[in-house]
Amino acid sequence: MFDHVKFGVRDYAASRTFYLQALEPLGVTIGGEGDPSYGIEICGSNNASLCLFQTGERTAPMHIAFVAQTREQVDAFHRAALAAGAKDNGPPGLRPKYHANYYAAFVIDPDGHNIEAVCHAAG
Template structure:
């Protein structure tokens, strides 16, 4: 649906490391670095990207949801994000309030943004 999302972070190095580690299970890598403190991240064949840059501004918290191919990727994201310094905001599991197949996990990033990875597929 979107081409890219760009938002500011307090500590670029910390946030870049967090996102790369947390989103590694769904194949996210650096597409472009914008020296000195910016980067575009995406999946290898992705049509959308996440752009981070250093700022002192205090934007409102975001909710960003990434698509996972399977529930294992949702679980892997959750544990990778916790080990990268993220804060639990909802462990992996079904969210029947959204739909019968909505399997997601939620993490707060270093700036307090709510990062979600969701799978809409049934369990294999």
């Protein structure tokens, strides 16, 4: 639905490291990067990108969900995000209240955002 989402982070270096490490299991790449006030563009396989830049402002909490092709990618995302310093906000598992095959994991990023990886494929 979107081409890119860009938002400010309080600690650019920490957020850059966090997102690159946490999303590595989902196959992201760096599309471009400038100084921290410009930021970094982190690209997914579907041509959509997440862009981060340094800001002194506190942003409102967001929920961002990333597509995983497999449940193993969701598991790997969760492990990588925790290793990168995230707080657990829901371990990998089925969330049948959304639909029968909704397999997701949730973490809190360095700025307090709820970050999710979700796979909609059956088992």
